[in-house]
Amino acid sequence: MLNLFFLLKQQFINAIANFSNLELDFNIEPSKVANHGDFACNIAMIYAKHLQINPLELATKILPTIQHSYIAKLEIAGSGFINIFLHCEAYHQLLFDVVNSPWQYPDLGKQISVNLEYASPNPTGPMHVGHTRGAIYGDVLAKLLQKVGYKVLKEYYINDAGKQIDTLLESTYFRYLQACSNNVELLGHHYPGEYLIDIATKIKQQFGNNLNQINFTSPQIRDLVLGEMLGLIKADLAALGIVHDNYFSEKKQLHDTNKINQIIDELTNKGFIYNGLLTMPKTAKGVGAQQPEDYDDQPQALFRSSDFGDDQDRVVKKADGTITYFGADLAYIQNKFERGAKLMIMPLGADHLGYIKRLEAATAIITNKQAKIKVILCQMVKFVKDNTALKMSKRAGNFITARQIIDEIGPDALRFLMLTRKNDAPFDFDLNKAIEQSKDNPIFYVQYAHTRCCSVLRNANNVDSNNIADLALLQHPAEISLLKKIANFTRIIEAAATNFEPHRIAFYLQELSGEFHSWWQCGVADANLKFIIKNNQPLTNARLCLVLAVQKVISEGLSIFNITPLQEMY
Helix, strand or coil, rough: CCHHHHHHHHHHHHHHHCCCCCCCCEEECCCHHHHHHEEEEHHHHHHHHHHCHHHHHHHHHHHCCCCCCCEEEEEEECCCCCEEEEEEEHHHHHHHHHHHHHCCCCCCCCCEEEECCCCCCCCCCCHHHHHHHHHHHHHHHHHHHHHHHCEEEEEECCCCCCCHHHHHHHHHHHHHHHHHCCCCCCCCCCCCCCCCHHHHHHHHHCCHHHHCCCCCCCCHHHHHHHHHHHHHHHHHHHHHHCCCCEEEEHHHHCCCCCCCHHHHHHHHHCCCCCEECCCCCHCCCCCCCCCCCCCCCEEEEEEEEECCCCCCEEEEEECCCEEEEHHHHHHHHHHHHHCCCCEEEEEEEEHHHCCCCCCCCHHHCCCCCCCCEEEEEEEEEEEEEEEEEECCCCCCCCCCCCHHHHHCCHHHHHHHHCCCCCCCEEEEEEEHHHHCCCCCCHHHHHHHHHHHHHHHHHHCCCCCCHHHHHHHCCCHHHHHHHHHHHHHHHHHHHHHHHHCHHHHHHHHHHHHHHHHHHHHHHHHHHHHHCCCCCHHHHHHHHHHHHHHHHHHHHHHHHCCCCCCCCCCCC
């Protein structure tokens, strides 16, 4: 399939080879102003610094070395940009390829193994809305990276060790006592959600009133409770269209196997972990200052993360032998690397900003720089309905469940709309807009464009997509604009995958839909611009091919979001 950006970039790579053997990254992007051509290239400005030459002079030397039948002309603009004008036949060939070939993606990944760990809330309750943004982001990113050639393992990390699990078991035990007609009240630190009543009832049905004589933290009861909790979360994720490839137990695969102590000992022997005192926070110093509750004035095992840009060294094992979350992270990184991961991706909440430096340092050390980690921060989302923030759920105890939102607007709307903002930007999610049938609702706007395409193609009955000569009849500015937008799809996919930003695809699909709706309106205003022209089969066929291409691109884009494109709107 013709990839105009790749074709043009190769032309400029070959051209610059006449002047430099350096391999620097430069951009070819769609021109923002129509009379500046189809594309703009900054190669002269990038290489001029290294060649110690004026960008305008370098651009003047590059131009005569670039020749291709698709290029109509090249112009130098500004301080050295090269504007590229293409013949329409380039877009006609692209259209022919789109409608006659399966979509081909650039092979960026080269089958590099990626461990993408996402949507891993503590198994202490059903998913709440705060988890949906990272879950959707991670799932769509996984699909995108697979499309461009990465070998992706979608992993759920089960945080089944630590105080939160002890609290979960204790909370469930109190609910069990209540189920057995014991007059007890939950304590302040217990999880108040009513979902624990269902689990306690199942335990009572299985064990009767005999559980008073059994250790509630026994492996049998522990596995039963955690299994039920994980089942709730899996069901919520499945309702959102998310299924992981692997479920990794922190307790069973790291703690019980002694992997954490082993990696701590290994890094201690290499000098990256030492036994010392944690620096007292500045805010806790001075007259009248209070010592932080979690501060320990006893020697602890500390990782030298300050040597790698962190603001302080980090505790991996406390003075009493308790393993910290970061201590478990060390063993988890080692485990992922041993399973073949060369790139580890972790979407985390925005409150994990301080984790980035220590995780990057740990990954570089443990893998001897043979693997990298990418921590991606996702901001919280505030859900609003009727101009009011949603109230808390009685069923959950203290949060709004993901299932409430899914039931309210459907998984497709939630998946798409959640990616209409950059993941690191705050987001007020308006539930009214999510179900509104108007151009202000992005998912409706895109699906409406797809259904319009389907309607046209149904009415036409037949499209001759093999006659490329007909495609040269597409000359109207609205048609050329739409062709240029289609040409940009591969570039958007590449940029979205390279920068781990799937929201770019959501933006693109809205823009493509806008171009299509505008073309539709041209036909409403002028009968000569309708898709189907009686007594002019060649032009009709050309326009139907363009409609088919729009439909294919929207369908392909939505598939990355795991959204089924609609054939009709109801």
